[in-house]
Amino acid sequence: MTNPTDNTAGKKQDMKSTPRNPRRALAGMVAGSGLLLTGCATNAPQDIFQPKGPNAHDINQLQKLVFPIAGIVGVIVLALATYIFLKFRDRGQAIPSQAHGRPIVEITLTVVPALILSVVGVFTFRTIFDLAETQDTEMVINVTGQQWWWEYDYPVQEDFGINQPIITSGQLVMPVGTKVLLRETSRDVIHSYWIPALNGKKDAVPGRINLLRLEADKPGIYAGQCTEFCGLSHANMRMEAVALSKEDFAKWVANQQKPYAAPAAGTLAAEGEQVFLNQCVRCHQVNGQKRADGTAVIAAPDENVYSGAAPNLSHLMTRNTFAGAMFDLLRPACRKDVWSAKPEEFGAKYLAGVSEDCLNATDLRAWLRNAPAVKPMYADPTKLGPTDGKYRGMPALGLSETDIDKLVAYLLTLK
């Protein structure tokens, strides 16, 4: 009777017939080297290994412990596996005698990992509890995610001069050295809020309020990214946390609470305000805006947008980004000037807002001309059946170039 496992000759033939492919090996090496080289990037604003606040420092300290341990264990396991694969590979030799039960080995292989996991567990749990601490909160900001932008509203907090709620989007502005508690939720699907330099991720879930604490050591801008797949433009759902000194934060708060100032009559901006009232106000609110008869202008995003909200554009030009922080409101040179400012100069540069000279008119005009062409969104009016005719994102408004000129002039007045 033929031994079914005795097919050594066939295997040897197979091994001989498999040619080595040096090109494939080279490609693998290049890809692996490229992956390693990404660790050398200097312009990496979302680098998790460059913490800029105590919460991110805690996470970094934990990874300094866990990664080497995991790395050493990984290397040992891979080396042993490779050694065993090579040393005992099938050369047609007889199957060695099968032994079962080596108490010393089995106890060692149980106790050593248990000890390692216990050490890792102690530090991990301590960090988790530290990060979950909310009793020492100094400031609260409500964060609401929706496809594909973040809204921030600041409840009344007189300690920070916030006497009436502030609402903004794209950039979260916070004071330095302050324990800020984000109360996260979502209006449509699950999103996840992540500013790597300041803390870990936290999901924003419809109907739930999840808490995430942020604190920044120094003034500056810290980039982030939605990290829960949330639809077509998930990759374009970005955010930035802007940390200002307490004095500069007070100035920002005071500016956000300034009443609306309509553009002077007869100007291009005044004509732009009319375009805004005819088109944009269906979804976008500008607090304090009034119609000619003196009635307050109330946007109706709940009637037009699936999530029920669109970014409030009050004081738009005090922000540096638009369209869910996908685009910069500042031209590259001006943006670089703000991003690379020294901490002591950062506040003044950020609070200067967006001037006409620094405006990134190219992207803003492209957005106003045809928003879905520059950011993928569910905004085709012929395909809105599943959402009862409501948009997810901003539709193309069909504005003329003249209207866009007027609108840009008007938006520049929103400071």
Place this chain on the structure above:
Amino acid sequence: MVRTRSVGPLEYPAASAVALGAVAYLFSRVMLNVSKSAGAALFIVIASVVVSVAFLAAYRPSFRGRPLVAVLALRAQLAKYSKEDPYSITHRECGPEESEHYDHHAGNAVNLRANVLATVFVKDGKAYAELIGIKKPVNSITIARSNDVNILFRNLDEKEHRMVIHLGEKAVAETGVVEKLENCTQLAGKNQEQLLTVNIKKPTIAMKDGYKIEVPGAEGEIEVIVP
């Protein structure tokens, strides 16, 4: 909203079990009440009908969809009408309890604590709110526009109270009569709690008198700000 999220998923299996029980019960009544020979004939007829319908459903797709489509269309229509009339959703009688049949002995304990934006307390005849992250009691809360928000009401007073949220006014379409829009919890006794879910579509500036929460019979109002 609470019904949709918490009870909704249980409704279909519960209703299916009841329907199945009803069918089994009815079958047993019929079988026990007809003679052996008549019963055989009756069930041959019923089985033939079932087989015929199943055959049609299997081989004529156009037939298969019709009953289901009809049921779904009816359901969609009902859902549409229930959504279209916000007055019926938001308006409740929030004054003194006039009904003698409300659940006076309800547990009044709420388990949705992770989802609560604000907790409104009434204690020693005074109403106040507490917010996650803010240590001292507040007399204003901020609610994001067009978002479901849960507000917990906890009665620490000796008397029974309910929490009422005032959401402005609305003209009734048929009559033009302007009525107050308000929503409220059930009455809660001492140390009991109730949850109210609200979704406010318009910012505070759209309202002449704004939005507010109060506890009838207790001092203090809590301003609700929708930025």
